[in-house]
Amino acid sequence: xxxxxxxxxxxxxxxxxxxxxxxxxxxxxxxxxxxxxxxxxxxxxxxxxxxxxxxxxxxxxxxxxxxxxxxxxxxxxxxxxxxxxxxxxxxxxxxxxxxxxxxxxxxxxxxxxxxxxxxxxxxxxxxxxxxxxxxxxxxxxxxxxxxxxxxxxxxxxxxxxxxxxxxxxxxxxxxxxxxxxxxxxxxxxxxxxxxxxxxxxxxxxxxxxxxxxxxxxxxxxxxxxxxxxxxxxxxxxxxxxxxxxxxxxxxxxxxxxxxxxxxxxxxxxxxxxxxxxxxxxxxxxxxxxxxxxxxxxxxxxxxxxxxxxxxxxxxxxxxxxxxxxx
Amino acid sequence: xxxxxxxxxxxxxxxxxxxxxxxxxxxxxxxxxxxxxxxxxxxxxxxxxxxxxxxxxxxxxxxxxxxxxxxxxxxxxxxxxxxxxxxx
Numbered sequence: 113x114x115x116x117x118x119x120x121x122x123x124x125x126x127x128x129x130x131x132x133x134x135x136x137x138x139x140x141x142x143x144x145x146x147x148x149x150x151x152x153x154x155x156x157x158x159x160x161x162x163x164x165x166x167x168x169x170x171x172x173x174x175x176x177x178x179x180x181x182x183x184x185x186x187x188x189x190x191x192x193x194x195x196x197x198x199x200x201x202x203x204x205x206x207x208x209x210x211x212x213x214x215x216x217x218x219x220x221x222x223x224x225x226x227x228x229x230x231x232x233x234x235x236x237x238x239x240x241x242x243x244x245x246x247x248x249x250x251x252x253x254x255x256x257x258x259x260x261x262x263x264x265x266x267x268x269x270x271x272x273x274x275x276x277x278x279x280x281x282x283x284x285x286x287x288x289x290x291x292x293x294x295x296x297x298x299x300x301x302x303x304x305x306x307x308x309x310x311x312x313x314x315x316x317x318x319x320x321x322x323x324x325x326x327x328x329x330x331x332x333x334x335x336x337x338x339x340x341x342x343x344x345x346x347x348x349x350x351x352x353x354x355x356x357x358x359x360x361x362x363x364x365x366x367x368x369x370x371x372x373x374x375x376x377x378x379x380x381x382x383x384x385x386x387x388x389x390x391x392x393x394x395x396x397x398x399x400x401x402x403x404x405x406x407x408x409x410x411x412x413x414x415x416x417x418x419x420x421x422x423x424x425x426x427x428x429x430x431x432x433x434x435x436x437x438x
Numbered sequence: 439x440x441x442x443x444x445x446x447x448x449x450x451x452x453x454x455x456x457x458x459x460x461x462x463x464x465x466x467x468x469x470x471x472x473x474x475x476x477x478x479x480x481x482x483x484x485x486x487x488x489x490x491x492x493x494x495x496x497x498x499x500x501x502x503x504x505x506x507x508x509x510x511x512x513x514x515x516x517x518x519x520x521x522x523x524x525x526x
Contacts, residue, residue: 356462359458359461359462359485360454360455360457360458362454362455408454412453412455415453415454415489415492416450416451416453418492419450419451419452419453419492419493419494419495420450420451420494422494
C-alpha cells in the first residue's frame with residue numbers, strides 16, 4: 113500500500129497550487145490511503161453516517177457560503193461535529209475567508225488547514241491528477257527500455273543475454289535510452305504503462321567487460337529520455353530448435369503488465385543475427401499496425417484473392433521488368 | 439528420395455496460416471522438403487516460397503522429401519494436407 117502523507121502533498125504541490133498553511137504542521141504525518149478527494153457538504157449539514165473523512169477534504173464556495181448562512185450556535189455544532197473526525201487536512205479554495213472559530217477548532221483537533229486561490233473545480237482537477245499519479249500501481253521489471261522511432265520497446269530476457277548491448281547499439285543508431293536493467297513501470301490513466309529509470313541508475317548501464325557507462329555523457333542529451341510509454345515487449349531468448357517461433361505475424365502474442373495488455377515479440381538470438389535492426393523493424397511494424405496497416409494480413413488477403421481468382425499470370429510491372437535484359 | 443502427388447483440399451488454399459503450419463511441420467524433421475507446382479519448385483521449409491506457389495483448392499502439387507527421416511516427414515506433411523490444415 114502506498115503511503116502518502118499530508119506533508120508530502122504540501123511539499124509537492126505548495127508551489128503549483130499556491131497552498132498557504134493557515135495553522136501549523138499539525139497533521140503532516142497523517143497518511144492518506146486513497147486518491148479520491150471529498151467535499152464535506154453533507155457532513156457540515158449533520159449527515160456523517162458515510163462521511164469519507166480519511167480523504168483530503170475540499171471546502172469550496174458552497175461549503176464556505178453554507179457555513180456563513182448558519183446561526184452561530186448551529187455553526188459551532190456543525191464545525192465541532194466535523195472536526196471530531198480525524199481528517200488528514202482541509203483545503204479551502206478561492207481564497208475564502210476562514211473564521212478564527214474554524215481555525216481554533218481545527219488546531220485543537222490537529223488538522224492542518226490550507227488555502228488556495230484556485231477555483232474548486234480547477235483545484236480538484238489538478239490535485240486529482242497528482243493523487244492518481246501517486247497512487248498509480250507500479251511494478252519493477254528486469255529489462256531495458258528504449259524509445260525506438262517513438263515506440264517504447266522494452267527488452268526482457270535472462271541476465272547476460274545482451275539486453276544492455278542491444279540498448280547501447282540502438283542508442284548508437286540515434287534512438288533514446290530510457291533505462292537499462294531496471295524498468296520502473298506505472299500504470300497511468302486507463303491502459304497506459306509508463307516506464308522510467310530508478311533515480312539512482314538513470315541513464316547508466318553496465319556493459320560486461322567495461323563496467324559502468326554513463327550514456328548521457330558519452331552520447332549526449334539526445335540519447336536519453338526520462339520516461340516513455342511501454343508499448344511493445346521484445347523477449348530475447350536462446351535459439352531453441354524445438355520452439356515454435358512466429359513465422360507469419362497474423363496473430364499477436366499478448367503479455368499483461370499491471371493489467372494492461374501489450375504485444376510481446378519472442379526473438380530467438382544466435383550469432384550473426386542483428387537484433388538491433390530487428391528491434392527497429394519491430395518498432396516500425398508496431399507503428400504501421402497502430403496506423404492500421406497490418407502487413408501480414410494484407411499480404412495474406414492478396415494471396416487468397418489471387419488464389420481464388422485463379423490469376424497467377426504475370427502482368428503489369430512483372431511483364432515490363434521481364435523485358436529488362438541485362 | 440521419395441515423391442508424392444498431393445492435392446490441396448481446404449477451401450482457401452495454402453494461404454499464410456496453412457503455409458506456416460506446413461513449414462513448421464517440415465522444420466521438425468531433418469529431411470529436405472521440396473514442394474513443386476508446374477515447373478516451379480520451392481523449399482518446403484521456406485514460408486515465403488510456399489506462399490509464392492499460391493496453391494489454391496484443387497491444385498496439384500508434387501511433394502519431394504530427401505533424408506534419413508523422409509518417410510515420417512512425408513507422412514506428417516500429407517496428413518496435414520489431407521486434414522485440410524484444420525480448416526474448411
